[in-house]
Amino acid sequence: MTHEYTVPDETVTAPEVVGVAEPGAVTIVVPTFNESANIRQLLHQITESVPSRLPCEVVFVDDSTDDTPDVIRAAAADCPFPVTVLHREEPVGGLGGAVVEGMKAAGSDWIVVMDGDCQHPPSLVPELVATGERAGAGLVVASRYLKGGSRAGLAGSYRVAVSRGATWLTKALFPRRLHGISDPMSGFFAIRRSDITAELLQPLGYKILLELAVRSRPREVSEVPFVFQERFAGESKSTAQEGLRFLRHLAGLRTAGPLARLVVFGLIGLSGFVPNLAVLWAMTEAGLHYVPAEIVANQFGVAWNFLLIEKLLFRDRRRHRHWADRTLRFALLSNADLVLRIPLIALLVAQFGLAVLPATALALAITFVLRFVGTEALVYLPRRAPGGRSRTARRTA
Numbered sequence: 001m002t003h004e005y006t007v008p009d010e011t012v013t014a015p016e017v018v019g020v021a022e023p024g025a026v027t028i029v030v031p032t033f034n035e036s037a038n039i040r041q042l043l044h045q046i047t048e049s050v051p052s053r054l055p056c057e058v059v060f061v062d063d064s065t066d067d068t069p070d071v072i073r074a075a076a077a078d079c080p081f082p083v084t085v086l087h088r089e090e091p092v093g094g095l096g097g098a099v100v101e102g103m104k105a106a107g108s109d110w111i112v113v114m115d116g117d118c119q120h121p122p123s124l125v126p127e128l129v130a131t132g133e134r135a136g137a138g139l140v141v142a143s144r145y146l147k148g149g150s151r152a153g154l155a156g157s158y159r160v161a162v163s164r165g166a167t168w169l170t171k172a173l174f175p176r177r178l179h180g181i182s183d184p185m186s187g188f189f190a191i192r193r194s195d196i197t198a199e200l201l202q203p204l205g206y207k208i209l210l211e212l213a214v215r216s217r218p219r220e221v222s223e224v225p226f227v228f229q230e231r232f233a234g235e236s237k238s239t240a241q242e243g244l245r246f247l248r249h250l251a252g253l254r255t256a257g258p259l260a261r262l263v264v265f266g267l268i269g270l271s272g273f274v275p276n277l278a279v280l281w282a283m284t285e286a287g288l289h290y291v292p293a294e295i296v297a298n299q300f301g302v303a304w305n306f307l308l309i310e311k312l313l314f315r316d317r318r319r320h321r322h323w324a325d326r327t328l329r330f331a332l333l334s335n336a337d338l339v340l341r342i343p344l345i346a347l348l349v350a351q352f353g354l355a356v357l358p359a360t361a362l363a364l365a366i367t368f369v370l371r372f373v374g375t376e377a378l379v380y381l382p383r384r385a386p387g388g389r390s391r392t393a394r395r396t397a
Contacts, residue, residue, distance in 0.1 A: 025055035026110045026129050026190070028122070029102030031095045032062045035116040036071040038231075042118050043075050043083070049123035050081075056125070057082040059105050060116070061098035063091035096208035100201055103193070112190045113208065119229045120188040128190035131222050138195035138218025141209065142226040143183035149225035170210055177214045180221050184210050188226065192218070261313060265372045268308045276301030302334040309375070317380040329379045337367045 028046065032039075043058070050056045058076075062069050062085055069087045076083035086101055093100065099113050110129045114120040124142060132140040144151040151163065163185060170184045178184050189209055197216040213221075280297035284290055306327065310318060318326065341363050348359035 025057070025108040026050070026112055026125060027102075027106035027108040027193075028056055028058045028112045028114060028125060029099055029106060030058065030060050030114060030116045031098035031102065032060055032064060032068055032072075032116040033091075033095070034064045034066045034068060036064070036066055036068040038117050039068065039071045040075045042116055042122070043079055045118065046122040046125075047079055047081075049121075050125050053126040054129060055081075057084070057107065059084045059086065059102045061086045061088065061102040061105075063088050063095075063098055096201075096211055099208040103191075103196055106193060109193060110190055111193055111196070112188075114188050117231045119231055121226060121229060124188075124224065124226050125190075128224055131224050132190055132192065135220060135222045137220040137222040138192045139212070139220075140190040140222045140224060141181055141183060141186055142188035143181075143186060143223045144226065144228050145182040146223055146225035149183075150227040174214055177217055178210075180223075181209075181213060182223060184213060261376070262369075262372055264313055265309070265375070266368065268305055268313065269368065269371075271308065272301035272305040275304045298335070298338065299331075302331055305334070306330050314376075314380040320380065326379050330375060333371055333374045333378065337371050340370075341367050 028050070030042070046056070046058060058079070058081065060069075060072050060083070062072070064087075069085050072083065072085050084105065086105060088098065088101065091097065102113075103111055110132065112125050112128055114122070114125075120142065128140045128142060131137070143149050145167075167183065167185050171178050174184075185207060186209055187207075191212065195216075195218040196212075201211055201215055276297050279300045280290075280293055283293040283296060309330075310326075321329075344363040344366065345356070345359050348354045348362060349356060352359075354362070
């Protein structure tokens with residue numbers, strides 16, 4: 001559930017009622033989680049540097065468990081621009097999900113996303129928008145890695161190493177989509193509202209720029225150097241758990257295309273030979289006949305593949321069906337592969353004159369593709385509701 005408060009205007013209950021700012025203005029979206037000690041300083045910095053150069057409004061999207069919303073409302077009373085608080089009871093999508101909520105509530109042509117800990121200088125907001133207007137860009141990234149920029153505010157060599165490693169990894173995985181973006185890990189950027197395709201976004205964790213660039217990148221991108229500041233107060237929210245969420249997010253982005261999913265599906269299938277052969281060896285060594293041993297060992301390989309597919313490949317689609325339904329369907333498809341393969345080999349040998357080895361290789365390839373298509377279509381795609389829409393889509397509508 002989301003609660004919205006607009007200060008100094010009266011309380012409202014839906015993002016759509018936020019007033020539309022004048023053309024050419026900017027909406028500053030600030031996701032917050034327990035940042036009460038930074039709010040007054042942040043709003044003070046925005047007041048000093050933005051309104052005199054560019055009309056603005058500020059939208060806080062808050063997932064806090066402390067008094068941050070109350071502090072925002074109190075501090076906003078002294079601001080010469082509208083300040084809105086969207087407090088979410090359920091932090092769906094983490095910080096990235098909060099940013100998407102703020103973008104939906106924005107009323108300006110330009111949206112600037114920045115952190116609430118004062119590490120992103122508000123004085124750069126007008127320059128980000130001006131750069132976008134001059135270049136005709138849809139996205140302007142504040143980069144620590146351009147000449148004139150700096151990551152000086154990162155606390156300690158460990159965080160510096162993690163940041164550089166994450167930047168290298170993402171650019172290696174998405175060289176085309178991230179071309180021209182030197183700092184894909186930046187949380188400070190400006191984007192035109194018309195260039196946002198919110199329905200395509202599936203945020204997970206705190207790297208929303210990466211999500212935007214990979215799933216719905218504007219054709220024109222510009223960059224502006226900036227110096228990453230030290231945190232004004234409080235502690236960093238960057239934890240090992242957030243790091244794991246980031247890696248899961250990377251995996252989800254990288255396997256978004258059908259060809260990439262097919263490749264990962266094949267690699268997972270190959271890895272399933274390890275538990276399969278290990279169990280087969282153990283059972284035959286124990287004296288069990290190889291036929292029942294093959295059947296039992298195959299189930300271990302199926303279980304291994306299912307767990308990896310659930311975690312790495314179709315994690316975001318698990319909500320469409322109950323886990324028991326998914327498990328049964330996957331097991332039936334995987335075992336049907338064995339039943340189909342032998343008659344198919346016989347057909348290729350008898351009717352098409354292939355030798356046994358090429359017939360077996362072709363049958364493996366055919367059944368592999370069929371198993372992938374069947375897994376995606378019958379296990380992980382949303383069930384259809386009456387009227388032709390999926391049940392998920394129907395609930396959303």
